[in-house]
Amino acid sequence: MTASRMFSRSKLTGVISNLLASSGKAAGVFSLSAVALVLIALPSKHFTRGALILVMVGLATACVQSAVNLYYGARIPEWALHVDLVIDISLITAVCVIIPSVDVEFGFLFLWILFFAALYLSVWSFLFYWLYVSLAYALVVFRSTAPVEGTRMWIPLVGTGLVLGLVTAGLVSMLRQSSDLDALTKLPNRRAWDRRVEEEFERAKRNATALSMVVIDIDGFKVVNDRDGHQAGDELLCVLADAWRQEVRGGGDFVARIGGDEFGFLAPETDARGIVQVVQRLEGLLPLGVSCSFGASSWNGNGSLADLFREADEAMYRVKRQHKMAP
Numbered sequence: 359m360t361a362s363r364m365f366s367r368s369k370l371t372g373v374i375s376n377l378l379a380s381s382g383k384a385a386g387v388f389s390l391s392a393v394a395l396v397l398i399a400l401p402s403k404h405f406t407r408g409a410l411i412l413v414m415v416g417l418a419t420a421c422v423q424s425a426v427n428l429y430y431g432a433r434i435p436e437w438a439l440h441v442d443l444v445i446d447i448s449l450i451t452a453v454c455v456i457i458p459s460v461d462v463e464f465g466f467l468f469l470w471i472l473f474f475a476a477l478y479l480s481v482w483s484f485l486f487y488w489l490y491v492s493l494a495y496a497l498v499v500f501r502s503t504a505p506v507e508g509t510r511m512w513i514p515l516v517g518t519g520l521v522l523g524l525v526t527a528g529l530v531s532m533l534r535q536s537s538d539l540d541a542l543t544k545l546p547n548r549r550a551w552d553r554r555v556e557e558e559f560e561r562a563k564r565n566a567t568a569l570s571m572v573v574i575d576i577d578g579f580k581v582v583n584d585r586d587g588h589q590a591g592d593e594l595l596c597v598l599a600d601a602w603r604q605e606v607r608g609g610g611d612f613v614a615r616i617g618g619d620e621f622g623f624l625a626p627e628t629d630a631r632g633i634v635q636v637v638q639r640l641e642g643l644l645p646l647g648v649s650c651s652f653g654a655s656s657w658n659g660n661g662s663l664a665d666l667f668r669e670a671d672e673a674m675y676r677v678k679r680q681h682k683m684a685p
Contacts (some may be wrong), residue, residue, distance in 0.1 A: 365643040381478035382434030385442060387426035388474050389420045390417070392467055409456045416449040443471055443487060451494040455501060465515050468495055471520065476523035477530060484523050492516045540615040542592055543599035551614035551622050558610065558626050559663045569657040570633035572640065573670040574602075577649040577681050579619035580643040595619065595646065605636070631655040651678035 387503050396417065427434055450467045468491045475484040495515055499508040538550035546554070556572070562569040576582075576594070583591040595615070602613050602621065610626040625636055633654045644650060653674025659668045 376550060380432040380434075381439060382438060383431045384478065385434070385439055385474065386424040389424035389427070389442075389446075392470060393417055393420050394425070396464065396467075401467045412455055412456060416453055418559055419445065419449060435560040436479070440483070440573075443475065444490075445637065446471060447487070447490055447494055451498060454498040465495065465498075465511075468515065469519050472519040472523045476526035480525050481524075484527055488516070488520055488523060489518060542545075543615050545599045545603065545621075548614070548616045550614070551616050551624075551638060554612050554614075555622075555624060555667070558612070558624060559657070559666070562626065562657060563659075566659065567627050568629040568632075568658055569666070570625045570628040570630070570636070570654060571666060571670050572625070572633065572637055573616075573653045573667075573674045574621040574623065574640070575651045575678060576619040576677065577651055577676055591619075594645075595647055598643075598648075601645075604638055605639055605643070611628070628656070629658065631656075635637055650677070651681055653677060 380596070396413075400413070423445075427442070450464065450471075454464050461496065472484065472488055472491060475487045479487075490498075492512075496508075496512055499511045503511065536554075538546055540547040558569055561567075579591060579594075582594060598621070599613075599615065602623065605611065605623070606613055612623075612624040614622050616622045623636065623640065625633055628636065631634070633656055637652045637654050641650070641652065651674050653670045653676070655666050655669035655673060
């Protein structure tokens with residue numbers, strides 16, 4: 359493979375990854391693709407004036423949805439995606455009902471909706487849309503066919519949709535878990551930390567509750583690697599990760615490896631006084647001869663998420679400087 363072909367392939371893969379990374383952009387791609395396939399099939403159909411108007415309204419609606427989703431991308435809230443899916447299922451059902459013999463040809467659109475729900479929504483949301491699609495497709499096929507024939511058409515589509523969706527949801531869950539875990543310590547990584555911190559910060563603002571975090575850096579970690587080897591450094595990281603994992607409460611505490619020798623501890627509903635106690639417990643779990651710098655900060659309704667992290671980071675570096683100055 360030539361360098362130019364490899365570059366083109368890499369560039370194409372990057373474009374596709376960018377589109378699929380956002381549920382909003384992915385919804386736009388799905389809608390545009392569906393419009394294109396429907397337009398290809400339309401010339402072979404015969405419509406009444408009313409049916410043609412409804413089809414055009416449906417296609418125009420899908421185009422508007424696609425344009426909005428592609429433009430706003432990740433800024434599209436999840437509730438808007440639910441609205442889009444409900445509208446899409448309703449429009450597909452209406453088109454399939456009014457156009458003779460189109461139920462089989464356009465039935466794949468229902469599968470696309472289920473595939474999207476399995477990829478980007480929760481399992482419970484997927485099951486809701488699977489039930490909705492099952493009822494909608496039943497209306498389509500049993501309206502114009504005999505019960506036996508309709509059942510033969512209905513079962514393969516809804517069965518395929520259920521199996522495809524559950525398998526997809528399972529694979530997505532596995533990929534998310536593996537991509538959110540640090541391979542060495544098995545703690546959540548920086549990506550998972552950033553997402554969780556943002557979620558907890560939004561929850562704290564919404565519920566007017568406290569939120570605290572601790573940034574932790576291992577003192578002299580480079581010396582450990584240079585003196586004892588990287589394996590010793592890796593073992594130290596794992597020992598600390600296992601120890602601090604014990605301090606995670608069921609109420610929402612979260613610990614992650616956010617850098618090479620840097621960890622983060624998030625404590626929802628914990629104020630400035632409470633986080634001091636958390637730091638003391640974390641320090642008490644340090645192995646003999648190991649020193650770490652802890653920097654804590656608390657949010658009480660003022661400031662941004664960036665301010666919260668910056669304060670904890672600055673506090674950690676102040677402690678680290680003090681440790682270096684100590685005899």
